[in-house]
Amino acid sequence: MHMASLQDKMKNDKNPAHFRSCIAVGDHVIIVRKKDRPFLLQTEGEVAKILTSKPYHSRGIKVQLTNRLIGRVLKCDAKKEGFGHEPNP
Numbered sequence: 001m002h003m004a005s006l007q008d009k010m011k012n013d014k015n016p017a018h019f020r021s022c023i024a025v026g027d028h029v030i031i032v033r034k035k036d037r038p039f040l041l042q043t044e045g046e047v048a049k050i051l052t053s054k055p056y057h058s059r060g061i062k063v064q065l066t067n068r069l070i071g072r073v074l075k076c077d078a079k080k081e082g083f084g085h086e087p088n089p
Contacts, residue, residue, distance in 0.1 A: 010056050017060045017073040020052055031063060031071030043069055 016022035023029065027047045032040060045065030052061045060072030 016076050018056055018058060020050060020055050020061050022076060023047060023050060023061050023063065023073060028077040029063065029073045030075040032074055033069060033071040042074060043071060045069065
């Protein structure tokens with residue numbers, strides 16, 4: 001039951017920031033750090049490392065930026081080729 005609901009959630013989720021396959025090292029992203037989450041303070045940067053090992057995360061993929069800040073991706077670079085494509089759950 002739990003697995004089916006997760007698969008349904010992934011199928012209906014159109015936010016590329018929730019799918020690991022849509023984020024790559026070197027991408028320009030906007031993240032929110034854990035301590036900034038209540039205020040939704042956003043930080044921009046370039047992905048140095050992808051920390052989330054699972055293909056999907058409902059609150060965003062966790063990354064480390066080149067300036068060593070860690071947070072969950074809110075938005076990916078809209079100029080990136082393929083942005084907005086259907087994620088592969």
